[in-house]
Amino acid sequence: MRVLVVEDEDVLADAIAEWLRREAFAVDVAYDGDAALERLGVNAYEVVVLDRDLPVVHGDDVCRAIVDAGGPTRVLMLTAAAAVRDRVAGLALGADDYLVKPFALVELAARVHALTRRAGPVAPPALRRAGIVLEPARREIHRDGRYVPLTRKEFAVLAELLRADGAVVSAEELLERVWDEHIDPFTNVVRVTVMKLRRKLGDPPVVETVPGAGYRIR
Secondary structure (H helix, E strand, C coil): CCCEEECHHHHHHHHHHHHHHHHEEEEEEEEEEEHHHHCCCCCCEEEEEECCCCCCCCHHHHHHHHHHCCCCCCEEEEEEECCHHHHHHHHHCCCCCEEEEECCCCHHHHHHHHHHHHCCCCCCCCCCCCCCCECCCCCEEEEEEEEECCHHHHHHHHHHHHHHCCCCCCCHHHHHCCCCCCCCCCCCCCHHHHHHHHHHHCCCEECCCEECEEEECC
C-alpha cells in the first residue's frame, strides 16, 4: 500500500513517514501543496495524509483536486484547528477522516490502516493460498501451521502476491506498491526480496518466477 504524507513541518512529516514505513507502507513525502499535486499526478496512492495549512498550494485545494480526480484515494486531513466548525469544513471538502494536532503516531497509523481498507475492495481478515496464511491485522504469517518471521518488505511483497490470487505480479508493480519513489527503478531489490522470501517459506517452493512477466504464488 502506498501513502503520500503532505506536511510542511519537515520533522513531523519525516516522523510520520518513518512510523508508517514501520507498518510496511510505501511512503512518499511532500512538504508543500505544489509538490503534493506533482506527486499525485505521477503516482497512485491509497491514502494521502494531508496537512490543511500548507504553503504554496493550500491543503484545501489539494483535497479538492484529489476529490475531483474521482479515484479511490482516501484523504486523512491534519490540522491544528480543533473547533468543530473546522473539522466539519475539512470533511465537507471531501476528506475521509480528520485528525487534530497534536496526535499520537499510533493513532494516525490506525486511521491510515482503516482508510486503506476503504480504498479498495474489502479484504478478508486473512489471505490464504498454498498453505500460507497471512493475517494483515496481526502482521503474522504461517505456512502449514509453522510461524514464518519476515521483514517488513518481505511481508508486503508476500501480501501483494497473495492478493493477486494466482495472477502474475510484475517486478515493476511490486516496486510501485511496496517501495517508495526514491527506489532505483533498475535495482534488483525485488529479485533479492523474493529470493529471501522463498528461502523463509521453505519447501516445496511456492513463489514461481514467470520469465519476462513477474512472480506468482501457485
